[in-house]
Amino acid sequence: MKKILEVKDLHVSFHTYAGEVKAVRGISFDLNKGETLALVGESGCGKTVTAKAIMRLLKEPPAEIKKGSQILFNGENVVEMKKKRLSTFRGEDVSMIFQDPMTSLNPTMTVGKQIMESLEIHKKMNKKEAEAEAIRLLEIVNIPNAAERVKAYPHELSGGMRQRVMIAIALSCNPKILIADEPTTALDVTIQAQIIDLLGELKEKFDTSIILVTHDLGVVANFADKIQVMYAGQVVERGTKKDIFYNSRHPYTWALLSSVPRLNTESKEELYSLGGTPPDLILPLKGCPFSSRCEHCMEICLEERPEELSLTETHSLSCWLQHPSAPKVERPEALRGEIHE
C-alpha cells in the first residue's frame, strides 16, 4: 500500500501566560491510501491539535510546531509549505470536517454558496457550473431536495443536515485525505449512525484516506482500520482494530476499553474507573505520562519514558511492562472475555 502521509516526531506547543503547554510530544505515524486511522483519547490528549497541525490550521503564535517536526504529504513537508501552496493543499489535498456543525458553517451565507466557494477557488468553475456541482454534492451526501436546499441557510437545517453539508464542502475538491474531528459527537445516536454509514460509503466511492479523531470507541470499532491511542500528547499504543480491541497491552487502553458499559454487562455492577486526572501539560513530564494513574506503576515508570516497542508488524506500544524483567501482568478479566478466536 502506498503511504500518503507520514508524520515524523511531531511536537506542538502553545505559548500561554502560564508557560509553554506541550500539547503534542513527539508523535509519528503513517497513513496509507484508502485507509482509516483513528486517533483515540480523552480531551486534552492532543488528538485535535495533531489533526489541526496536519492542516496547518493552528494559529502561530501562540501555537508552535517545533523544529524537526515533519509532516510529509506525498513526500512534501507541510510544515515548510509557503502560504500559496498551503491554500491549494487545504481543500484539494486535505480537508477537514469539524466537530460542531452549528458553529463551523457561516450563518450569513446559504449552504450552496459555502460549497461553491471552494469550487470556484480551487476548481476555477464559474457560478453556474459550481452551483450544479454543489447540488450534485448535496445529493451524494443524501440530502433530499438538493436543488431546493442549496438555497437554505444553516439555521434552516438540522444538526445532521448541517454535518452533511460540512461533508459536502470537505469533499468538493476530491481531497486525498479527509480529517474528521469528532464528526458525530454533537449528534444523536440515530443520526450518528447515518453519518457514519455515509462516511463509510464515501470512503469506498472515492478511495479517500480518513483520519478520524474521536473519543467514542463504539464509532472506532465500526469504522477504523488502524487505531492510535493517545495520552498526554503521546501515542501510547497503536495497532489494527483487532490488536487494540482484542489484544491490547497498555494499561491505559485497558482502562479506556473497560470504562464503557457494554450492553451485555450486568447493570449496577461497578464499572471499571480510572482514578485521577491526566497530567498538566505545562509541567515537564518525567517518566511515563500515564504513571501517576497506572495501577501497575513501577519505579522505572516514574524515572524514564518507555521506548516504543513493536509486538507484531502492526501492533506496538510504549510501556515498561513489556520489558523482559518486568512482572507479568495479564489483561483485565473483563476484557479477556471479549477475545473471539
Added chain:
Amino acid sequence: MSKENLIEVVNLKKYFPVGKNATLKAVDDVTFNIKKGETLGLVGESGCGKTTCGRTVLGIYKATDGHVYFDDKDVHSMNREEKLKFKKRAQIIFQDPYASLDPRMTIGDIIGEGMDVHLKLSQKERQEKINDLLGKVGLNSEHSARFPHELSGGQRQRIGIARALAVEPEFIVCDEPISALDVSIQAQIVNLLIKLQRELGLTYLFISHDLSMVKHISDRVGVMYLGSIVELASNKALYEKPLHPYTQALISAIPIPDPEVEDTRERIKLNGEVPSPINPPKGCKFRKRCIHAKEICSESAPELKEIGKDHFVACHLF
C-alpha cells in the same frame, strides 16, 4: 395509589408558547411512576422533551396540565410551605458542571447554600457536614475553600452531586449528569451515583441520551419520542426485547465497542430526522420514520398499553 410509589406522574403536559398561535408540546401526556429506591431511566434524542419532563416533575416548570404526585401530594398545587418541604426532599443534578456552579462562590458555600435554607445548622456543624459530603463524593475538605474554576469537569460534577445531597433528599433528578465528561470520568461518576443510591436509599430519575449508560444504571427505562413515552419497561426487557420500532432502531444504532459485533450485526436504519415538535405529524408521531407504518397510524395516536408484565408500548402493532 400504591404505597411503594414515591413519584406518580399522571397525564403530565408542558406546552411552551412559541410565536403567534403556535405551541411547542415539549411534554405531551406523559404518565409513569417511580418506586422508592428505584432508578427510572429516561432516554431519547435531543428535543424529545426528556429534560423538560424532569424539570416539570420537580416543579421548576409549571405544568400545563396533569399531575405530579410526590408521596401523595400534588407538586403543582402545593402551597409555599409544602413546596419548601418538597424541595428539601427532591433535588436535581444538572448536565453542565461548568454552567451550573456559581463561579463567584466557594465550593463550601455552593454546597452549604441549601443547608442554610433547609437545615439551619450551626457554623461548626455546617462546616463538618460540608467536609463530610466532600468526602462522600470523593473529594476532600481542602476543596471547600476553593472556587469552581480551580476544579476539573469531573470534580465539578462531584460538587453538583454533593450540593444535591446536602439537604438529605430522597429523590434526585439526574439530568444528563455525565454527558459533558470524558469516558473514564463518566465511569467514576456513574459508580459514585450507584454507590450513593445503595448507601442512602435514593430514588433517581436518570435522564440521558446515552443508552448504554442508562441501561447500566436503571431498573426501568422509558423511551421518549417527541414529548411522549413510546415504551416503558424493565431495563432487561427493553434492551433484550424492544417492541416499539423506535426503541428497536435506537438500540441498534448504539455503536458497540467491539469490532466483530459491529461487523456482523444488522442495523435498523431510520430515515430522516426527528420532526419539529411544534407541528408534529398527526396520529402516531413516529409514523413518518417507521417502517411498519399503516393507515391507522396516521389516523389516531396509539396509547401506552401494557403488553407484558410491566412492559408498556404505545404502538398500533400491538
